[in-house]
Amino acid sequence: MNYEKYTLCFYLKARENPFIYEVDESERNRFSALKNIELNKEEHKHNIFFSFDTKNGMSVAVSLKYLQYAYSLFDPDYEKLFPQYYKDIKEKEIQNISTDKQAEDNSNSTDDSVKLIFIYKSEVVKIEIDEPEYAFMLMNSIDNYPDFDEKLVSIFDIDGEEVLINPEELLLIELPKELYDEGFKQINPDANEEKG
Secondary structure (H helix, E strand, O other), rough: OOEEEEEEEEEEEEEEEEOOEEEEEHHHHHHHHHHHHHOHHHHHHHEEEEEEEOOOEEEEEEEEOOOEEEEEEEEEHHHOOOHHHHHHHHHHHHHOOOOOOHHHHHHHHHEEEEEEEEEOOOOOOEEEEOOOOHHHHHHHHHHOOOOOOOEEEEEEEEOOOEEEHHHEEEEEEEHHHHHHHHHHHOOOOOHHHHHO
């Protein structure tokens, strides 16, 4: 049994606070392999991204062009090592959380919006989408940038309005993994049959 907790902590240009994500060991290992990428080579003159999935169900893409430094952390998972102790602590914490805070936390965790953070824009840009294939196409375009012809990435919001995104200015993107996975299934129905 694995008793480690893996965390990726990213410090990005023009941002004071880090972006911190708990991940599986495989995602941590993928991140560690990035040290072999030569970012100053001609083929990496554009913004390129490291995409990964988090333990809390998010798909994330982080700009390597604007990455200043990052920590790849691992700690013992004390909650697994001492489950009864942590169960008692959690029950006490839940009693002290206000209902407003719980509602806010729940709305953030179940939200079907794409969250974008741009280099010189202080607030998070949220794009509400209801078509999962747009989530998949957006992340796929970011993953493959700049290998496609278009300079801007396009998705459609919940109202059917087109949103154009410049990946060169993008620091980070987050979207629900469930939305991404459903979009993958819709675009690649044969992939489901091959697995079955």
